[in-house]
Amino acid sequence: MIQKAEYEFYMNKCIELARIAKERGDSPVGSILVKNNTIVGEGIEGGKTFKDITYHSEIEAIRDATKSLNTSDLSDCILFSTHEPCIMCSYAIRHHKINTIVFAIPVNDVGGYSSKFKVLEDLSVKKWGSTPKIIKGILEKECLALHE
Numbered sequence: 570m571i572q573k574a575e576y577e578f579y580m581n582k583c584i585e586l587a588r589i590a591k592e593r594g595d596s597p598v599g600s601i602l603v604k605n606n607t608i609v610g611e612g613i614e615g616g617k618t619f620k621d622i623t624y625h626s627e628i629e630a631i632r633d634a635t636k637s638l639n640t641s642d643l644s645d646c647i648l649f650s651t652h653e654p655c656i657m658c659s660y661a662i663r664h665h666k667i668n669t670i671v672f673a674i675p676v677n678d679v680g681g682y683s684s685k686f687k688v689l690e691d692l693s694v695k696k697w698g699s700t701p702k703i704i705k706g707i708l709e710k711e712c713l714a715l716h717e
């Protein structure tokens with residue numbers, strides 16, 4: 570069980586990555602994956618830079634983590650992201666069985682938790698197993714400031 574200060578520590582890492590995205594003209598979104606208090610994956614939003622929507626920071630962090638851990642099983646990992654994962658990223662999150670999602674800003678139209686497409690809460694896909702724990706609102710003000 571990790572504490573609020575630790576959530577904020579990791580969210581600040583996401584903010585650093587989001588700033589890199591913003592500087593190169595992408596949406597200011599950054600994500601990391603943490604396992605046993607170690608960062609095992611980092612993702613920087615790159616949809617505009619690479620003209621490819623699958624460069625969402627959450628998917629980049631997952632890709633980085635599966636490489637560094639050399640496994641597709643991320644069930645012991647926590648995903649931190651400046652923004653609520655979208656429905657596309659939520660599919661990847663469920664597939665890789667990430668057990669906890671910590672985000673700052675909700676995304677009401679296409680978020681996997683807040684929108685009508687509740688991929689993060691779905692129990693009908695058997696192979697996905699149990700739903701991830703969701704912790705929201707960590708450093709929300711600081712993340713919203715990325716858009717200024």
Ligand SMILES: [Zn+2]
Nearest residue numbers: 625654655658
């Ligand atoms: Zn996404």
